[in-house]
Amino acid sequence: MKFLKTLYIAVVTLATQTAFAQDAQFTQCIANLGNAASQAGVSRHTFQHYTANLVPDTSLLEKLNYQPEFRTPIWDYLSSLVDDERIIDGQAKLREYQQDFQRMNQQFGIDPATVAAVWGVESNYGKNQGKYSLVEALGTLSCMGRRQEFFRKEFFATLRIIQSGDISADRLVGSWAGAFGHTQFMPTTFERLAIDFDKDGRRDLMDSSVDAIGSTANYLKRNGWQTGQPWGFEVKIPAGMSTAGEGRRQKKSISHWMSKGVTTIDGQALSNLASNTQQAGLLLPAGPTGPAFLVFKNFDVIYSYNAAESYALAIAHLSDRLRGAGPFVTPWPTDDLGLSRAERRQLQELLLSRGYDIGEADGVIGSKSRDAIKAEQARLGMKIDGRAGQKILKALQQ
Template structure:
């Protein structure tokens, strides 16, 4: 996605320790001391902001009276240790609810999407798939005021130089009048709008597609969808070509060393014995000269895919293969294609958002303090799941899967 990607690598041992200490020191300071320190930092940034095109008047107008949000630092430095298996990730992102809502939005915005395709060459299903995954079709934008969030990250924590550029870009967006100050809200890391652009990405690639004089990704669906297509087009989208497709591997096929980046011609894969998932020749699906990499996100025993340039373009939106696969798969489902045919290598599949809400309601009824049943599996929900797994004699891993849901439904 066109937003800040959370680093996969863990923080270096001592660097993480120093960062942790700095968070403790910052969060333990009295609010007045934090605010004073933050104000001093902003004052130091003002000359740099002016060099970056933010007038002194605009800087003062948009930063006066903001206070740091120190809770953001925990999100920056300490991501949850719980890592979702890909079948959990896809179960929540590409579920029947999202598919049906996606189909409704394809119909609702048909004329606009067709015009966008004519302009940028990106098919409607892919654009709508990005929209669905990024903000649930405009239903989940994020709650953080961007000036406050990016200002905080510009003064504290890691990667301050990176966030300062985004901070200045956010101020320039407000200065231009494209988006009102009270509407510029989004993720803690600065992504905002229907399809979650970072401020610098907005400046480079957002478009005023309806010609009203403003580039608005918050309240103008037309601009947001067109800007998404423009992003994909500028990153190399190839009109009329597939992102990839599921394939069938020969028995004991060696996958070591293969991956998205290691492209070979489709003819090479044909020579190696790969077919489409139904056993038909790959030449029926794409020209033999097209370059494709072999993606096996769950290993040799799970679904396998040959992925082309367009998969890499989706990947550029948010540098994670699981994310790109979710977008790609959702786009296929919106075109009427079915689920992956190869089963994931697990006996405990993931839960759809509806199932997650059901699980949380059961946990709430059992007295667990997990907050709202919103389908989001956070630390409190995982701790409650662990408690119930222990009680039921299951592996207490805190994972929200089909096994714990079935067990709790049977016991209710």
């Protein structure tokens, strides 16, 4: 017993010493950034005022290597991002801000549904803008973990935004990696492309939906948006056609795809939707047995907002749904489709009713929910993977 107590004290002491040393290194690192910040346009007063009592948030380091866009099956990723709730809410926003969207369309040539889709995916129309202080998060990532040079540029930009008076430090909160506001601009992107679309004298993506609408349109236009052109559309590939080497970047003319026997998803000629000379790449997000798409330049522009094809497809698909289009025709190659946010809440309510301590039924499937799902999968003789899919929901509903 005495040995265990001694061991415990030793472990706690070592952890405390390690944390103290880590904090000291962080404080020194931040102090060393003063000259670089000054050269980057941050005044001495601003830098010292906002870094004087800065402490690192080391919980951010584990997030650096996790991106759901690349780890989540495409059918799970899209099921929660393009669900009935987000479509209904987005159509309501299009009506609420109709005049602002029309003015945006006239000035930038971007269709309202695309900007609304970015808004919906990025922050659920402003409801989920993030909770991390940008000064603290970007200060931490400027001195810890990988990509420190990248985060230092964003850290200095954050301080310049505060210094300019556009957004106060206490309102400047967002994602752990520094994106903020209704449409989640990084600080350097904000400086380059945010605009004062509501004409109140400030560029404010935190509290002005109108500024967010105009700034997002400006971003898309500056990145090459082609007015009046589609992002792409779902197609049907003939049996036996080789898709090896095809992708978003390998663009070929519509006449080439027609010569291969590719048609629109309802069997029409591709020339009904695009000119013969237009260049399109064949996108197969789930392989040759899943939905297939021909994607144009505007898909690449959406991709530039967050470099993941699944993300770009979510924006593109949501924009179509906001215009009244239906879901994809070709089914995903899985026997266990993903859940909408409403279905995720239903699943959590069922787990709560069985006595699992998973917190609130908020539709966010965290570690406690996954552990509870694993326990139920084991009880039901299912594959134990902790995944929130249609199979476990239907099993618990029965």
